[in-house]
Amino acid sequence: MSEQGKRLDGRIVLVTGASRGIGAAVAKRFAQEGARLVLTARTTGALEEIDDEIQKITGEPATLVPLDLTDYHAIDRLGAAIFERFGKLDVLIGNAGQLGILSPLAHIDPKVWEAVMAVNVTANWRLIRSMDPLLRTSDAGRGIFVTSTVAREARAYWGAYAVSKAALEMTALIYAAEVEKTAVRVNLINPGATRTAMRAQAFPGEDPETLKTPESITGLFVELAEAACSRNGECLQPD
Numbered sequence: 032m033s034e035q036g037k038r039l040d041g042r043i044v045l046v047t048g049a050s051r052g053i054g055a056a057v058a059k060r061f062a063q064e065g066a067r068l069v070l071t072a073r074t075t076g077a078l079e080e081i082d083d084e085i086q087k088i089t090g091e092p093a094t095l096v097p098l099d100l101t102d103y104h105a106i107d108r109l110g111a112a113i114f115e116r117f118g119k120l121d122v123l124i125g126n127a128g129q130l131g132i133l134s135p136l137a138h139i140d141p142k143v144w145e146a147v148m149a150v151n152v153t154a155n156w157r158l159i160r161s162m163d164p165l166l167r168t169s170d171a172g173r174g175i176f177v178t179s180t181v182a183r184e185a186r187a188y189w190g191a192y193a194v195s196k197a198a199l200e201m202t203a204l205i206y207a208a209e210v211e212k213t214a215v216r217v218n219l220i221n222p223g224a225t226r227t228a229m230r231a232q233a234f235p236g237e238d239p240e241t242l243k244t245p246e247s248i249t250g251l252f253v254e255l256a257e258a259a260c261s262r263n264g265e266c267l268q269p270d
């Protein structure tokens with residue numbers, strides 16, 4: 032790709048859940064588009080493997096920050112570290128998520144419910160809380176959060192996950208309303224069925240080859256991350 036054709040040249044981008052699946056594919060695509068990446072997940076080895084691939088693409092290492100998103104103080108420290116290093120954040124991609132266990136509402140283990148809410152909802156609110164000043168410092172701050180069809184469809188047994196995504200959507204939409212008069216834009220992406228570990232966990236009998244790849248949906252993330260994007264408070268699906 033020519034330098035001129037890079038759509039995110041020099042943009043500072045934080046991707047959560049970058050160790051595999053959709054987050055890893057977005058990280059690699061954004062590297063191709065010239066972004067400077069800060070990547071988080073719990074699994075250090077997997078982040079390092081993604082970084083090796085990124086370095087092959089760009090020659091530049093990403094900044095790897097292994098952390099558990101339920102360690103909310105670590106999110107605050109990450110905000111401080113990004114400020115010290117870059118002085119701003121151009122794009123926040125709240126992608127990390129957990130499915131929990133599909134089961135009737137009355138049978139969900141409270142620990143599973145709390146873990147799903149902690150990662151899918153509270154961590155994204157804590158990210159907004161920590162990164163908001165950095166996004167407002169950017170000339171075109173962008174927030175992109177990853178939701179699911181079940182946020183708006185009452186599907187039996189999807190309780191904790193569906194409730195968490197409904198709450199995430201409202202969190203993102205309220206943030207979008209609050210930044211309306213600034214240069215920050217905030218949107219949601221509903222990726223639809225995508226070939227990842229989470230999808231295999233939810234549908235163990237399914238042939239993954241019948242599903243679209245995470246790489247095939249990264250274009251929408253690029254579009255919503257670009258400084259030229261004027262959408263705000265929308266929920267979009269890849270083509």
Ligand code: NDP
Pocket residue numbers: 047048049050051052053054071072073074075077098099100101126127128129150177178179180221222223224225226227228229230
């Ligand atoms: P994966 O399970 O493949 O990836 C999930 C990512 O989240 C991993 O990088 C994982 O990293 C990270 N993560 C999970 N828990 C934590 C935690 N406590 N702290 C830090 N990072 C964490 O899932 P997908 O790529 O499929 O999912 C990405 C997003 O897309 C999710 O929000 C999901 O809900 C959504 N989605 C996916 C669909 C699909 O069909 N695949 C459909 C609709 C929505 P690690 O384990 O290393 O911490």
